[in-house]
Amino acid sequence: MKKVKIYVTLRESILDPQGSAVQGSLHNMGYEEISDVRIGKFLEVQIEESARDIDTIVKEICDKLLTNTVIEDYRYEVEEAN
């Protein structure tokens, strides 16, 4: 069994209104040194051994369901599940 960590982030060119709102709140709380906040998703997926290649599975599920590739990028790491 493998554990895959998937990091989904907005593309650089895409505005992040949620991140901007959080940054504004942090400024209001006195954290003036925070100059940028961007918010993405972090997914932990357990995948059992099968005939299919793990990289193929991860790329397919990211492209088809987990991310919107028009506005989001993703990267992932595969680990042995304990």
Next chain:
Amino acid sequence: MKKVKIYVTLRESILDPQGSAVQGSLHNMGYEEISDVRIGKFLEVQIEESARDIDTIVKEICDKLLTNTVIEDYRYEVEEAN
């Protein structure tokens, strides 16, 4: 300037209905080998140099605003921003 990557995950004991829904969708799409999905947040925060210690800032903003420590855990990494 530092770039801080913050990973927010639901605690092990907390059910993740959003993750379960995604897992169900993946099964319906034919990815039977996916045995668990858990969804968290991934934040990238740029912090300018100040008199305050970077670890203190990150822990404070996580505890006060970014996470719900009753149901969520977090970990973070500090990098030099390029």
